[in-house]
Amino acid sequence: MAERKGGTVRDLRRDNRAVLLRALYFSGPRSRQELSAATGLSPASVSNVMRELLGEGVVAEVGSVDSDGGRPRVLLQVNPEYGYVVGVDVGETRVQVELFDLAMTERAKADFPLDPARHPADAVVSRILAGLDAVLADSGVPAEAIFGVGIGVPGVVQQRPEVVVDAQTFGWDRVPLERLLRAGTDLPLLIDNGANTMGQAELWFGSGRGTHNAVVGLIGSGVGAAIITHGTADRGSTASAGEWGHTPVVVGGRTCRCGNVGCLEAYVGAEAMLERYAEAGGTLAAADQESALAAMILEAGTPGTVGARIIDETVRYLGAAVGGLINLLNPERVILGGWAGLLLGETHLDAIREAARCHALKHPFATTSIELCTLGPDAVALGAATLPLELFLNG
Amino acid sequence: MAERKGGTVRDLRRDNRAVLLRALYFSGPRSRQELSAATGLSPASVSNVMRELLGEGVVAEVGSVDSDGGRPRVLLQVNPEYGYVVGVDVGETRVQVELFDLAMTERAKADFPLDPARHPADAVVSRILAGLDAVLADSGVPAEAIFGVGIGVPGVVQQRPEVVVDAQTFGWDRVPLERLLRAGTDLPLLIDNGANTMGQAELWFGSGRGTHNAVVGLIGSGVGAAIITHGTADRGSTASAGEWGHTPVVVGGRTCRCGNVGCLEAYVGAEAMLERYAEAGGTLAAADQESALAAMILEAGTPGTVGARIIDETVRYLGAAVGGLINLLNPERVILGGWAGLLLGETHLDAIREAARCHALKHPFATTSIELCTLGPDAVALGAATLPLELFLNG
DNA sequence: CACCTTTTTTCAAGGCTTGATTTAATACGT
DNA sequence: ACGTATTAAATCAAGCCTTGAAAAAAGGTG
Numbered sequence A, B: 001m002a003e004r005k006g007g008t009v010r011d012l013r014r015d016n017r018a019v020l021l022r023a024l025y026f027s028g029p030r031s032r033q034e035l036s037a038a039t040g041l042s043p044a045s046v047s048n049v050m051r052e053l054l055g056e057g058v059v060a061e062v063g064s065v066d067s068d069g070g071r072p073r074v075l076l077q078v079n080p081e082y083g084y085v086v087g088v089d090v091g092e093t094r095v096q097v098e099l100f101d102l103a104m105t106e107r108a109k110a111d112f113p114l115d116p117a118r119h120p121a122d123a124v125v126s127r128i129l130a131g132l133d134a135v136l137a138d139s140g141v142p143a144e145a146i147f148g149v150g151i152g153v154p155g156v157v158q159q160r161p162e163v164v165v166d167a168q169t170f171g172w173d174r175v176p177l178e179r180l181l182r183a184g185t186d187l188p189l190l191i192d193n194g195a196n197t198m199g200q201a202e203l204w205f206g207s208g209r210g211t212h213n214a215v216v217g218l219i220g221s222g223v224g225a226a227i228i229t230h231g232t233a234d235r236g237s238t239a240s241a242g243e244w245g246h247t248p249v250v251v252g253g254r255t256c257r258c259g260n261v262g263c264l265e266a267y268v269g270a271e272a273m274l275e276r277y278a279e280a281g282g283t284l285a286a287a288d289q290e291s292a293l294a295a296m297i298l299e300a301g302t303p304g305t306v307g308a309r310i311i312d313e314t315v316r317y318l319g320a321a322v323g324g325l326i327n328l329l330n331p332e333r334v335i336l337g338g339w340a341g342l343l344l345g346e347t348h349l350d351a352i353r354e355a356a357r358c359h360a361l362k363h364p365f366a367t368t369s370i371e372l373c374t375l376g377p378d379a380v381a382l383g384a385a386t387l388p389l390e391l392f393l394n395g
Numbered sequence C: 001c002a003c004c005t006t007t008t009t010t011c012a013a014g015g016c017t018t019g020a021t022t023t024a025a026t027a028c029g030t
Numbered sequence D: 001a002c003g004t005a006t007t008a009a010a011t012c013a014a015g016c017c018t019t020g021a022a023a024a025a026a027g028g029t030g
Helices: A009-026 A032-039 A043-056 A121-139 A177-182 A194-205 A270-279 A289-299 A306-329 A339-359 A362-366 A376-393 B009-026 B032-039 B043-056 B121-139 B177-182 B194-205 B270-279 B289-299 B306-329 B339-359 B362-366 B376-393
Strands: A059-067 A070-078 A084-090 A094-101 A106-113 A146-153 A156-158 A164-167 A172-175 A189-193 A214-219 A223-229 A333-337 A369-372 B059-067 B070-078 B084-090 B094-101 B106-113 B146-153 B156-158 B164-167 B172-175 B189-193 B214-219 B223-229 B333-337 B369-372
Touching: A009 A032, A009 A043, A009 A070, A009 A376, A009 B009, A032 A043, A032 A070, A043 A059, A084 A121, A084 A194, A084 A376, A094 A121, A094 A376, A106 A121, A121 A146, A121 A177, A146 A194, A146 A376, A156 A189, A177 A189, A189 A194, A189 A376, A194 A214, A194 A223, A194 A333, A194 A376, A214 A306, A214 A339, A223 A306, A223 B306, A270 A289, A270 A306, A270 A339, A289 A306, A289 A339, A306 A333, A306 A339, A306 A362, A306 B223, A333 A339, A339 A369, B009 B032, B009 B043, B009 B070, B009 B376, B032 B043, B032 B070, B043 B059, B084 B121, B084 B194, B084 B376, B094 B121, B094 B376, B106 B121, B121 B146, B121 B177, B146 B194, B146 B376, B156 B189, B177 B189, B189 B194, B189 B376, B194 B214, B194 B223, B194 B333, B194 B376, B214 B306, B214 B339, B223 B306, B270 B289, B270 B306, B270 B339, B289 B306, B289 B339, B306 B333, B306 B339, B306 B362, B333 B339, B339 B369
Parallel strands: A084 A146, A146 A189, A214 A333, A333 A369, B084 B146, B146 B189, B214 B333, B333 B369
Antiparallel strands: A059 A070, A084 A094, A094 A106, A156 A164, A164 A172, A214 A223, B059 B070, B084 B094, B094 B106, B156 B164, B164 B172, B214 B223
8 A cells, every 4th residue: 555665764865866857857957056946955955966966977067157246056957968768669650769868859760661561579679679779870879878768569568577568450469579679689678558658758848748637649540548647647557548549439339440339449540530431432542541631631621522521520529539538537738649630630629629628518628728749750759768768867 | 847745854754654654554453563564664663653653642552462482563553542534425415424533433423404406505514514513522522633524525626726616516606615614613624526535435445445546436416436546536637537427428419417418427327317217208206316216227127118228228328438437547446336326236237347348448348347336325424534534644 | 490482672873954154156346 | 456245055063864783572482
């Protein structure tokens, strides 16, 4: 019942160090005095900890600021080159590996295509390892300077007793991804669901900055979500929380690819949208899902078309689901992303907001805002990289 | 971004004291040695803290246990009479006030009826205050020994900057309940939504014991839920989380009393169930909602009746909503309660489980269990009383 | 009654934070 | 140029806290 973080006076020091490090990391360059005010720790303690951190090279002095007739404030900052983190986005069509410094500036990037039809685990593993080698070589960063590698995958990630991935869309059933990768690297590996890593990215660096309570919806071929409560991602009891796509929105409705009926994903997932378009008699000539959906949204611009009807319906279903989420979780913010979500949101965000308003209670709706992701298509990799970053910040 | 609990070495002591107190409170009588093992604190520290707590009268020695040829273990226990807490359940038909000792044994109880049609704030306030006087007089407990009064109310409770209650079913719009009560008592007042307090009760003392991740559904006239993540209730950004009743389950469906359409509450709330029954041509002669619903469920026992059809449908909608919750939140346990929920659950729990299975993904469904509340009709008051209890346990 | 076992307390050592004090670094007035 | 005021940071001694080790307590056993 009582999970402890540390009863000894030494743990206290570690905690305070971590608190100061986080405060410094997230609130740019700051003076010792400001840190003291922000964290509630005494100036003496801040001084002590900062001496230690400066000695280790974790933080560095970066200029100073005049102070109306007194000794100028020395600004401190986390040294962006103290270490590096790697983020991996395992998507349906490609494996993307990116290397960041601690300021989350991209230092190297590698892309390896994946056959959209087949995703054998060993193909993904070899591409991740190849990408790792490529970004290390490209950036010239030595492996010792890497805090860890974060990997965002589609599907459910079970962490204990061993990392095991179930990914329906990949045909993965209990794939021991960490063990497979372990053969090729000694770096710390941190694996999580892609929607969660994207949510973490938005929470730390995107539309969700500063919120303690948010939902990040990821709409691609399928539909997922990251739920942030108390400032951290909620992964549920077996880490499969966030399967928003299979929330029933029409009891007895359309059959979903999961086998059940009436799921949200059976209406607003990109795949389902295109299917519904085809069923309604529409025809599109497009190479892939992405351009097909774009064409359909374009068509929806002219009223009366099949596309317009499908998109209108989609917006209604999505709005209803967003409204339900707002009622249930009362988040500060709802953030929509994923390639299909962004495509739809760019043209129809106001309509989605209106549809959500119709299905939400007045009060919780009034205290939330519905936004689009701001980090673009690399958000999953960026978010994955925050997993090792968090390791660093926790000291 | 970084909420701190305490950076000083003195806060450390307070934290450790609270950890030990909780460990002792929730895991019955225990020896110092067992506490040391359970909390990870050294035997020396346990001894120190316990000396302090014994001196204050917070804990007491209660017998000893032989130890195979060595010094016997002295069992310690939180002194149930060190203090008392009061829980209040503000329901549609009555205000119930109960006084508990620290072992949560009921020491006194007072019930005041409420006109189900009208719920003016001052009537509720005067009944709460009268109940408070009654239980104090009845139990002979002096007011100084009361840690606080927890109050569970229907509707949304906003805590800051001042406690304000919005309760649609009561016609309450921004009622400053704490301020109104403050005129009549000096005791600490803790006000929360009734579904949340019930959830807390189940989490601490009922079906949810030991879980860190659960959902407690409260089905009465309306439908609410308490969401427990990371071991604590999630109240959302403005404390209105848990409005499960207005999750859309049929886009474009029945009109709900909230004005929207397709809400869960428009199908499985007791009021809605009775309405649907009447719409389907059924007739019931019953004095109140409770006996009417009971009669309908009885009728549902014989196939082919209107009652059977309505109940079947209700189970389907409820199961769908539960399934969606399981997908979204991946809880360890889903606990159904509320008077209507219990009535329905007693006869149809297996059907609800089956309906939920149909709408949930295999993996999260397999790792959850769907249960009924075990604390009975006093759970809301009991849960409300845990609010001041928590105050005590946090030191 | 001596000896063993197990639990609890005592004690000194080591660490930590902190308010108070001192030192550092700069602007301003003369 | 120079002293003084002002603000920032470092230093220091004091006060708590936890802890491993050692001692004491409490009971059984032969």
